[in-house]
Amino acid sequence: MGITRVIMEKADRILHFEEAHAHCDIPCGIYDPHLAQVAAHTVLRMDMLIADLAKSNDMSQEGRNKMIRYVQVKEQHAELVKHEVRVIWGDYAKPEMATQEVHQLVFDIMKAASKARQDTSIDTARALLAKVLQFSEWFWKTKNVEVKRAKSFYPTEAEIVYPKV
Amino acid sequence: MRFPISIMKVREQSMFPSLNDGDYIIVSRWSKCKANDVVVAKGSGMLLVKRISKTEGARYYISGDNKQESKDFVVGKEEIIGKVIFKL
Numbered sequence: 001m002g003i004t005r006v007i008m009e010k011a012d013r014i015l016h017f018e019e020a021h022a023h024c025d026i027p028c029g030i031y032d033p034h035l036a037q038v039a040a041h042t043v044l045r046m047d048m049l050i051a052d053l054a055k056s057n058d059m060s061q062e063g064r065n066k067m068i069r070y071v072q073v074k075e076q077h078a079e080l081v082k083h084e085v086r087v088i089w090g091d092y093a094k095p096e097m098a099t100q101e102v103h104q105l106v107f108d109i110m111k112a113a114s115k116a117r118q119d120t121s122i123d124t125a126r127a128l129l130a131k132v133l134q135f136s137e138w139f140w141k142t143k144n145v146e147v148k149r150a151k152s153f154y155p156t157e158a159e160i161v162y163p164k165v
Numbered sequence: 166m167r168f169p170i171s172i173m174k175v176r177e178q179s180m181f182p183s184l185n186d187g188d189y190i191i192v193s194r195w196s197k198c199k200a201n202d203v204v205v206a207k208g209s210g211m212l213l214v215k216r217i218s219k220t221e222g223a224r225y226y227i228s229g230d231n232k233q234e235s236k237d238f239v240v241g242k243e244e245i246i247g248k249v250i251f252k253l
Contacts, residue, residue, distance in 0.1 A: 004253050005189070005253070008172075008189040008253055011172075012174060012189070015172075017171075017172050017173055017174045017189065018171065018173045018174070018212060019173065019174050019175075019176045019211075019212065020173040020174070020175055020176070020190065020192075020205045020212045020213065020214035021175075021176045021177055021211050021212060021213050021214065022175055022176065022177045022178060022179040022180035022181075022184060022186070022213070022214050022215070022229055022231075094237055095226050095237060095239045096226075
């Protein structure tokens with residue numbers, strides 16, 4: 001340790017210099033909108049199951065238990081969409097990526113996910129999924145990765161965005 | 166009254182290799198700041214030491230030299246405390 005450093009540390013003990021943080025936030029570099037898409041598909045699927053169950057008028061104990069489970073999973077996955085998008089937006093996105101268009105898209109996803117929690121409309125869930133697919137396309141574009149939109153193999157039969165690898 | 170020159174201690178590693186955790190720096194409040202200068206700015210409820218990557222009017226984009234550990238910030242001109250002019 002140099003003499004200057006020793007002197008400074010002694011002075012610091014007396015004068016208590018202010019600290020300037022070279023702040024780090026452990027950005028692990030592992031980001032992927034796939035989980036947000038899967039969660040949005042799950043919300044859609046839950047709304048489909050809720051609609052089917054409602055049509056059947058099954059008010060048995062078993063039926064009511066199913067309904068509660070569907071709603072619970074829908075709630076959780078709508079929140080998961082918001083979480084996943086927020087992490088990419090907050091931790092991954094650089095200031096130069098944050099165009100007004102993407103700000104609006106993220107805002108719309110937050111609102112659409114909240115609406116998907118509030119109601120059981122399949123259209124609402126589809127609208128949320130559509131926004132999440134747009135967000136996924138934006139994400140991969142920022143990494144200069146080509147994407148492919150294709151019909152998923154999920155029971156929702158809705159589209160999903162894949163990076164071309 | 167604030168002195169035009171302050172001594173500060175660097176914490177954490179996002180400015181590595183330019184600055185290390187525990188380094189002491191001299192910060193001038195009177196120097197003009199431009200892109201590529203290392204500055205101390207207010208952000209996230211603390212004082213941050215970062216390099217200005219670019220400026221847009223009164224908006225300063227600041228980031229760490231250690232890209233593996235750095236989080237980028239945008240701060241206003243009034244949040245820039247001063248320019249790092251010397252490392253002790």
